Amino acid sequence: MAARRTAILTTSTVAGLVLLLGLKPHQTALPVIAGSGGSAAVAPPTSGSGASQSSPSSSAGESKSGSGSGSGGGAASTYTGAVEQTPYGPMQVAATFSHGKLTNIRALQTPNDSPHSQSLAAYAVPTLTQEALAAQSAQIQAVSGASYTSEGYRQSLQSALDKAGA
Incomplete structure (x- = not known):
């Protein structure tokens, strides 16, 4: 009887270890998503200090007014979406269009x-960003575990798309 228990316990332990070691760790490296022209599609995940960035307090009127500003020469234009407030901080994107196609976010x-x-x-x-560029719209799935960020992203992107008339 004791030998049988020992065999079952050993088999269970080995099976559990095999399953545990078979799990893959969460990937922490961030992929770089490039739009046309090889420009990076995603800025670092901080509020940063870019020239086109606005602080949440100074751009609150922009998010309600819906007025957009296209920029750039030639066939490419960039439209800044509204600042969307999430429980964890602001979310804002800028969308670039070239020849009527969404090429960079x-x-x-x-x-x-x-x-x-x-x-x-x-x-x-x-x-x-990858999903939105593939879909050419803001109608994308939320990222599991980042629901508020996903919703803020979609709303800001939709604001930029509306300003672009897309």
Whole structure:
């Protein structure tokens, strides 16, 4: 009887270890998503200090007014989406169009109230960007575990698309 218990316990332990060792760790490296022209599609997941970035307080009127500003010469134009407030900080994107096609999406502001929020944004924003570029719209799936960031991203992108008339 004791030998049988020992055999069952040993088999169970080995099976559990095999399953545990078979799990793949979460990937922490961020993929770089390039739009046309090889420009990076995603900015670092901090509020940063780019010239086209606005602070949440100074751009609140912009998010309500719906007025957009196209920029750039030639066939490419960039439209800045509204700043969307999430429980973890602001979310804002800029969308670039070339010849009527969405070619690049750049995060201007991402939730950054804590290291955890920054980590989630660093993971979610590249995924959302890739999906939006593939879909050519803001009708994309949320990233699991980053629901508020995903919703803010979609709303800001939709604002930019509306300004572009897309």
